Amino acid sequence: MNNFFNKKTITIILGVLITYAVLFGLISANVINSYYKGIITFSLINIILAVSLNLIVGFTGQLCLGHAGFMSIGAYISALMSQKAGMPFVASIFIGAIVACIFAALIGYPTLKLTGDYFAITTLAFGEIIRIIIMNINVVGGARGFTGIPIKTTFTVAFIFMVISIIVIKNVINSSQGRAMLSVRENEIAAESMGINAFKYKMMAFIVAAFFAGLAGGLYAHYAGYIKPDSFDFNKSIDYLTFVVFGGMGSLSGSVIAATVLTFLPELLRGMGDFRMVIYPLALILLMIFRPEGLLGDKEVSLNIIKNILPDKKSKDRKEA
Amino acid sequence: MLDVQNLSIVFGGLKAVSDFNLTINEKEIVGLIGPNGAGKTTVFNMLTGVYTPTEGTISYLGEKIQGLKPYNITKKKIARTFQNIRLFSKLTVLDNVKVSFNYRINYSLFDSIFRTPKFRKTEAEIIEKSVELLKVFSLDTKKDELASNLPYGEQRKLEIVRALAAEPSLLLLDEPAAGMNPQETVELMELINWIKDKFHISILLIEHDMKLVMGICDKIAVLDYGKKIAEGTPEEIKNNPRVIEAYLGEGA
Numbered sequence: 001m002n003n004f005f006n007k008k009t010i011t012i013i014l015g016v017l018i019t020y021a022v023l024f025g026l027i028s029a030n031v032i033n034s035y036y037k038g039i040i041t042f043s044l045i046n047i048i049l050a051v052s053l054n055l056i057v058g059f060t061g062q063l064c065l066g067h068a069g070f071m072s073i074g075a076y077i078s079a080l081m082s083q084k085a086g087m088p089f090v091a092s093i094f095i096g097a098i099v100a101c102i103f104a105a106l107i108g109y110p111t112l113k114l115t116g117d118y119f120a121i122t123t124l125a126f127g128e129i130i131r132i133i134i135m136n137i138n139v140v141g142g143a144r145g146f147t148g149i150p151i152k153t154t155f156t157v158a159f160i161f162m163v164i165s166i167i168v169i170k171n172v173i174n175s176s177q178g179r180a181m182l183s184v185r186e187n188e189i190a191a192e193s194m195g196i197n198a199f200k201y202k203m204m205a206f207i208v209a210a211f212f213a214g215l216a217g218g219l220y221a222h223y224a225g226y227i228k229p230d231s232f233d234f235n236k237s238i239d240y241l242t243f244v245v246f247g248g249m250g251s252l253s254g255s256v257i258a259a260t261v262l263t264f265l266p267e268l269l270r271g272m273g274d275f276r277m278v279i280y281p282l283a284l285i286l287l288m289i290f291r292p293e294g295l296l297g298d299k300e301v302s303l304n305i306i307k308n309i310l311p312d313k314k315s316k317d318r319k320e321a
Numbered sequence: 322m323l324d325v326q327n328l329s330i331v332f333g334g335l336k337a338v339s340d341f342n343l344t345i346n347e348k349e350i351v352g353l354i355g356p357n358g359a360g361k362t363t364v365f366n367m368l369t370g371v372y373t374p375t376e377g378t379i380s381y382l383g384e385k386i387q388g389l390k391p392y393n394i395t396k397k398k399i400a401r402t403f404q405n406i407r408l409f410s411k412l413t414v415l416d417n418v419k420v421s422f423n424y425r426i427n428y429s430l431f432d433s434i435f436r437t438p439k440f441r442k443t444e445a446e447i448i449e450k451s452v453e454l455l456k457v458f459s460l461d462t463k464k465d466e467l468a469s470n471l472p473y474g475e476q477r478k479l480e481i482v483r484a485l486a487a488e489p490s491l492l493l494l495d496e497p498a499a500g501m502n503p504q505e506t507v508e509l510m511e512l513i514n515w516i517k518d519k520f521h522i523s524i525l526l527i528e529h530d531m532k533l534v535m536g537i538c539d540k541i542a543v544l545d546y547g548k549k550i551a552e553g554t555p556e557e558i559k560n561n562p563r564v565i566e567a568y569l570g571e572g573a
Contacts, residue, residue: 168434175433175440176419176426176447179412183420186409193369193403195395195424195487204430250411298411 020159027155037155043263044158045219048165050243050259051252052212055169057241058249058298059178060205061185062112063120066127067213067240070100072232073130074214075221076140079149082222084139089152093218100214103130104207112202115188127237134229145228146221153223161219165212170252172208181205185250246287248294253301258294322347322523323368323491328377328387330367337363338547341377345491350517350524352534354558355544356568361527362404364544365495368525369401370394381491396424400489402480404496404527410469414460414479417468418451421486451486457519458482474505478512485520492516494526498533506530510537531569535559543568 023040026032032040053067078096081087087095103126111122135143172178180201183191188198221227243262247254265283269276287295323345330338338360345351353361366372368379370391379387386397400421409417426447432440455461458478463471468479477497484492497513498506510533517524528534534541535555543551543558545567551558558564565571 171434171436172430175430175444176423176428177430177433179416179420180423182412182416183409186411187407189371189391190403190407190409191420192391193371193395193401194421194483195392196420197390197392208430 016163020156023159024155039264039267041153041155041158041223042220043260044155044162045153045216045223046240046243046259046263047162047256048212048216048219049240050247050255051166051169052209052216053240054244054247054249054252054255055172055181056205056209057244058251058255059173059185060181060202062202062206063117064123064206064209065120065234065237065241066123066125066130067209068232068234068236069123069127069130070104070210070213071217071220071236072134072227072229073100073103074217075227075232076134076146076217077214078218079146079221079227080140082152083146083149089150089222093215093222096218096221097211097214100210100217101207104210105203108203108206112206113199124234124237127232127234131229131233141228143229145226147226149221149225149227151222151225153219158219158223161215165215166252166256169208169212172205173252177201177204182250242284245294246284248296248298250298251294251296251300254294254296254299257296257301322382323525324378324380325368326378326380328364328367328374328379330363330372331375336547338367338544341544341547341549343542343549343552345523345525347523348517348521349539350513350526350537352538352541353525353527353544354529354531354534354541354568359544360547361544362495363547365401365493365525365527368394368493369399392424395487395489398488398490399493400484400487400491401493402477402484402495402497404499406476406480408468408476408480408483410467412468413465414455414468414471415448415451415464417479417483418454418486419447421483422447422450424487454482454486473500477501477509481512481516485516490522492522492524494524494528496527496529498528498530503532506533509533513537 023032027037049067049071053064056062056064074093074096077099078092081092081095082089107122107126111119134140140146173181180191180196181204183194183196184198184201192198243259244255246262247256247258266276266280269279272279323343325341325343328338328341329336341364343351353364355361363372367374367387370389370393373388377387378385381397381399384397386394389397409420426443428437428440428443452461452464455464458481460475460479460482463475468476471479481494481497494513498509501509513524513526514537516522538555541553541555541558542549543564550567551561551564553561559569
């Protein structure tokens with residue numbers, strides 16, 4: 001663990017680089033057409049959303065139903081910054097993410113002190129309130145949407161941000177702060193009796209999650225070039241929650257896989273016309289029947305698991321970086 | 322070191338504990354006994370900040386601690402276990418223990434994100450200390466098991482280890498022998514005595530197993546209907562007519 005360049009780290013770095021090189025090569029060589037390239041980029045953004053939502057829902061155990069609300073704040077603020085204020089792209093999406101954090105702090109402060117469903121209900125309401133407010137602001141186009149956002153989110157940009165998001169969230173989880181979040185999920189009373197300020201760590205998880213949701217929103221705005229309030233409605237929040245549950249609450253690699261699969265699935269099923277509206281939910285129902293804990297449960301994909309494909313083999317990677 | 326004065330708590334119209342007094346000295350094992358519903362766990366919950374007492378004071382090492390949040394009371398060096406085991410069941414045995422180090426970590430979220438040398442050093446120390454502690458209780462071979470996969474007796478033990486990892490000077494044990502067979506109870510008695518000497522701490526325990534209570538406690542307080550009806554050495558308690566009537570029964 002002390003050795004940064006141990007075998008495991010190198011394997012991961014190589015894996016990430018190869019994935020990037022292969023995808024980038026295929027895109028450059030036009031093997032992957034621009035339609036699929038768009039979907040790939042979109043799935044990278046969705047991965048950021050799924051992984052960040054998993055931090056608060058899967059790892060800290062606080063049900064958040066307004067993740068799209070934070071995404072919309074990030075999207076609109078960054079679009080304003082880059083288009084109207086002429087700020088550089090990266091700076092504008094960071095400002096969007098920070099504003100999303102501020103909103104998370106404002107909502108979290110009164111609700112995360114309570115136990116029960118208050119947090120879920122408040123975040124749900126927040127997502128809707130944000131949508132209605134944006135709809136009534138003419139500077140950002142109101143219900144017609146915000147057009148003419150410079151398109152800056154390329155495949156490479158999205159890939160870099162996705163990797164950064166995963167590393168940051170993984171590092172948060174594998175730290176004392178992360179263990180505190182997990183202990184709050186497992187048993188709040190016991191955690192508090194062991195010296196954990198549950199409120200503090202719930203806030204921390206929520207704010208970090210909102211930061212990356214805002215970041216993903218900024219990326220999305222500069223990927224689509226056009227955003228409208230309805231792009232971030234309640235259904236979107238539920239979509240992201242589906243990614244988390246599908247992949248497994250408390251599994252980052254599960255979120256990555258689920259976000260990719262569930263972004264592609266509707267597109268791949270497009271050829272089947274209206275039947276895709278049946279097949280997509282059917283896939284979810286089947287998964288919930290046969291693997292109620294999600295694809296990976298709370299395990300992570302690791303070399304151990306791949307070596308011996310026993311589903312309940314103890315994976316030991318949680319404690320290592 | 323612990324001095325409880327006139328502690329009372331009211332739930333709605335019910336006075337669950339009234340005018341409870343107790344002192345615990347250094348390196349003392351004190352038992353808290355009484356019939357079910359007498360308010361023993363309520364006293365524990367007030368001492369550890371889960372409930373805020375309606376009246377009375379709790380001073381610990383000269384500081385008033387009543388009304389503090391549970392996590393602040395842990396920082397004042399009081400740790401506890403629970404009547405119904407409350408482990409972090411989906412975490413490994415090692416992680417359960419590591420959680421208790423949280424309130425003493427000296428690195429911030431940024432150190433965690435950027436994996437600074439400070440982070441690495443502290444984490445290595447936490448792992449070393451946790452494993453050391455697990456070794457003392459011969460749980461180190463199971464450190465990578467999920468807590469929920471441990472047998473019952475070891476789960477109880479792990480709860481004690483987790484509490485000790487918070488470096489308390491007063492340890493509160495809520496029915497540590499519940500669900501244990503006589504053989505395990507005897508072992509637990511030895512363990513509790515040994516913990517007291519090894520870690521130089523005081524212990525307050527709730528227990529229904531009279532053999533255990535009478536065997537290891539220096540002092541026993543008896544609660545009935547929220548009131549303390551007796552306090553004294555095991556001998557005095559055994560022969561106290563009020564205690565016999567309320568709790569022990571004839572012939573005990």
